[in-house]
Amino acid sequence: MESPQALVVLSGGQDSTTCLFWAMREFGSAQVVALSFDYRQRHRIELECAAAITHQAQIPHQVLSIDTFAALGNNSLTSEMAVATELNPQTGLPNTFVPGRNLIFLTFAAAYAYPRQIHHLVTGVSQADYSGYPDCREASLRSLEETLRLGMDYPLTIHTPLLHLSKREAVLLAQELGILPLLASTHTCYEGRRPPCGECPACRIRARGFAEAGIADPLLNL
């Protein structure tokens, strides 16, 4: 078997799932592998969704453990702290912000890619994300790409197919890729509920994207 060309960082959410199928179209299904991180996220359902999606897509899937974020503490994605809908007045960021989380994910993805001679990383980050995480911005990602190339002395490209898409356009891309039904297997809700709570910021953004695209979210028809 030829070695794969592209690695998709798969959270189990709508965006990274869309990116998985984008990569399968761009590189060919046999050339794609998926990597998820068990970083002690509060909602294990994300990892279950990632496993279900890769199983349906017949894509090799690896889960790597990262125990460090939980040790760092101080955020609501890995602790029992309630998810605030307000921004932290000190940082201007929601308390779901884990500083550097995407930098760590992509650096570990690169370390995984290196011995396997995979040169393309794909991530579902989007600047349209309401929360404005600084590690989801184009300048951060281009800088990280350069850091990884230099720091591993290895040619790597970080692909960000959703970076400049609105949530509406992301839904339309999923439609174009023919994976709307599969989005029923993705997880978005910050409250970890399935069917989703419909009230948390993540649910609201997802709902708005589908509404603006004029498409029914298959997740709501379970």
Added chain:
Amino acid sequence: MESPQALVVLSGGQDSTTCLFWAMREFGSAQVVALSFDYRQRHRIELECAAAITHQAQIPHQVLSIDTFAALGNNSLTSEMAVATELNPQTGLPNTFVPGRNLIFLTFAAAYAYPRQIHHLVTGVSQADYSGYPDCREASLRSLEETLRLGMDYPLTIHTPLLHLSKREAVLLAQELGILPLLASTHTCYEGRRPPCGECPACRIRARGFAEAGIADPLLNL
């Protein structure tokens, strides 16, 4: 108590220990904290040395767990694979190379620094290191600094006091800082032996540095 200004990434080796005392001189002892990583290194003695050194220096010391490198496998620093003195013909690097290890350490250090409002990171990396790890080069570190600033939207400086020093000059800096006796508490040997094996690449480089400085290594007089 004022919040600290500088965080030193402390491995327990000669170089990071010298950097700890460099930081104490530059920022003041009360302004420095030390961070070590338990990444399932083969030789736990490194972490014991880091604890002993910070205890002697009366510097707050935190150990953060990283279980991911062991899951990535494929290197001799976290597995039982023998340490080769030869280079890997495929990569031109010794098999102690963990791709991106310093990138990960510094990114987690930045994530630790962020909520504590620490803006200075100090690392003992050196370009004089025989092995030429690409993540110890100046270009990689400057790029990483930029990536962390952008990706966390937070002003950070990475200090690398040993970057351009030869091993001889690093020993002379330790002498200038008055910490030569303390270097008996540091660990260098890749074989994890104390007293050191004297034969592995790390022992040989350390010995050459002391020899060229005309100073006896206190570690050898235990």
